[in-house]
Amino acid sequence: MPIRHHAPGRGRRLVAALTATAALAALSGCGAADMTRQSSPYAAARGAKTVTLSVQSWVGAQANTAVAAYLLEHELGYRVDTVQVDEVPAWDALSQGRVDAILEDWGHPEQEKRYVEDKKTVVPGGELGVTGxxxxxxxxxxxxxxxxxxxxxxxxxxxxxxxxxxxxxxxxxxxxxxxxxxxxxxxxxxxxxxxxxxxxxxxxxxxxxxxxxxxxxxxxxxxxxxxxxxxxxxxxxxxxxxxxxxxxxxxxxxxxxxxxxTPLRKFLNTRFAREGGEAAAFLKEFRWTVEEQNEVALMIAEEKLPPQEAAKAWVERNEQVWKPWVA
Missing domain, CATH: 3.40.190.100 (Glycine betaine-binding periplasmic protein; domain 2)
Incomplete structure (x- = not known):
């Protein structure tokens, strides 16, 4: 989904009966914040096992975040916060350490040049495994x-x-x-x-x-x-x-x-990438297929499962896929 390059994009909210706000609130036990109005209290928290993930409005991005949050919490013992923010502002939040990672970027060369090449406050986190x-x-x-x-x-x-x-x-x-x-x-x-x-x-x-x-x-x-x-x-x-x-x-x-x-990519806050320990290593390894993403997205959008429950169902059925991410 949907990203905004020059003006989606996509770049992608849930079907009618499931509003984006409700879905995002269910992404983790910690709830979700709206980054257009406030910062997450967990982002860039030194010495604590906390992670803050940016989540975009389309359901594929919500599937990524739901699975990542579930594994971070249940396999690695992290406290996870999720924040909803549009694509370009998400880069600003990432650069400032108000979020630790973006898991599905559809290509924003202007932001990449500013924050990765010039300011060096953001680093690539590898490909998601999905081509958009x-x-x-x-x-x-x-x-x-x-x-x-x-x-x-x-x-x-x-x-x-x-x-x-x-x-x-x-x-x-x-x-x-x-x-x-x-x-x-x-x-x-x-x-x-x-x-x-x-x-x-x-x-x-x-x-x-x-x-x-x-x-x-x-x-x-x-x-x-x-x-x-x-x-x-x-x-x-x-x-x-x-x-x-x-x-x-x-x-x-x-x-x-x-x-x-466009091969969809992940980006991490530079300090988080350096000091984020197991969480940063896990997010760099997180990589799945279109079919795997759609399996979770369908559960959220069509079966009306809360994202955390959809993630749990997928994780329980696919240990062979995610186990290498947390090794």
């Missing part, structure tokens, strides 16, 4: 009925069918949260498409809309991303945008290319 990709998608039933819709050059042909009350007489391109990494407004303008970007407001709201369209077998065009558990429930087909080339998204207002495939 943002794109435009239509429901597979619509793509099968109209195969040419999967080429962006033909989208205007279907603008009338994709029009909604919110799209101001144009076809609708449904986005999630405006805080996510998205080049969609620039893409619509620079590709001269007869579409309007409409923000649902959150991952949860976007999923609700997608599910409603699907139930009614209506056509829709949506910004979406992989990995994401919804693909297991709603078959979606990607629309081919102009090929991504290195640097084609360097100037936000001029973007006319698709999105890259």
């Amino acid at each position: 990709h943002i794109g435009w998608f239509v429901p597979t039933y619509f793509a099968e009925a109209h195969p040419d819709v999967t080429d962006w050059r033909n989208l205007d042909k279907y603008a009338g069918e994709l029009r909604t009350a919110e799209s101001r007489g144009k076809g609708q391109l449904l986005d999630g949260s405006p805080s996510y990494v998205t080049n969609d407004k620039a893409l619509v303008k620079n590709l001269d498409l007869d579409f309007e970007v409409v923000f649902a407001g959150s991952e949860a709201a976007q999923i609700t809309q997608i599910k409603q369209f699907t139930k009614e077998r209506k056509p829709f065009l949506t910004y979406w991303y992989q990995p994401q558990w919804l693909f297991e429930r709603v078959p979606l087909t990607e629309v081919k945008l102009p090929a991504y080339e290195e640097g084609c998204d360097a100037e936000p207002s001029e973007v006319a290319c698709g999105y890259p495939h």
Whole structure:
């Protein structure tokens, strides 16, 4: 999920019945704080077995944090706090030691240069093991009925069918949260498409809309991303945008290319990486697959399990996966 590079991204809140606030409060026995308003009392606490993890709003990131928090608490004996903060502010919090780690970053080169290269207050924590990709998608039933819709050059042909009350007489391109990494407004303008970007407001709201369209077998065009558990429930087909080339998204207002495939990475506060002992070593080793992340995400989003219970269920079934992380 969803990250924000120039303006997601994704970059990714729970489905309607499970609000992000409730989910985050359940991520650990210690509760969660909103980093936009306060600091965690546990971050960078010297001489104490405490860890503070940043958690983003999309469910895949919540799955990462839930499993990491559960293992830190139950296998390594740490007190874990989780804090919700948008992607770019999370880098500021990490640099200042208000959080110790970000477990799913979708690519923020400006922040990486500032904090990793220049200030040296943040260090890479290795890859998460999951590759992320943002794109435009239509429901597979619509793509099968109209195969040419999967080429962006033909989208205007279907603008009338994709029009909604919110799209101001144009076809609708449904986005999630405006805080996510998205080049969609620039893409619509620079590709001269007869579409309007409409923000649902959150991952949860976007999923609700997608599910409603699907139930009614209506056509829709949506910004979406992989990995994401919804693909297991709603078959979606990607629309081919102009090929991504290195640097084609360097100037936000001029973007006319698709999105890259991004190996998702972890980042740690520099002092925590140096002094964080078993916790820091564990977070560097934490690495799993798309399928493993989606297994936990599905339990949270579809089965409505609190994140801590979903993490417990996954940990109990997958000792062979996580045991090397805590060795």
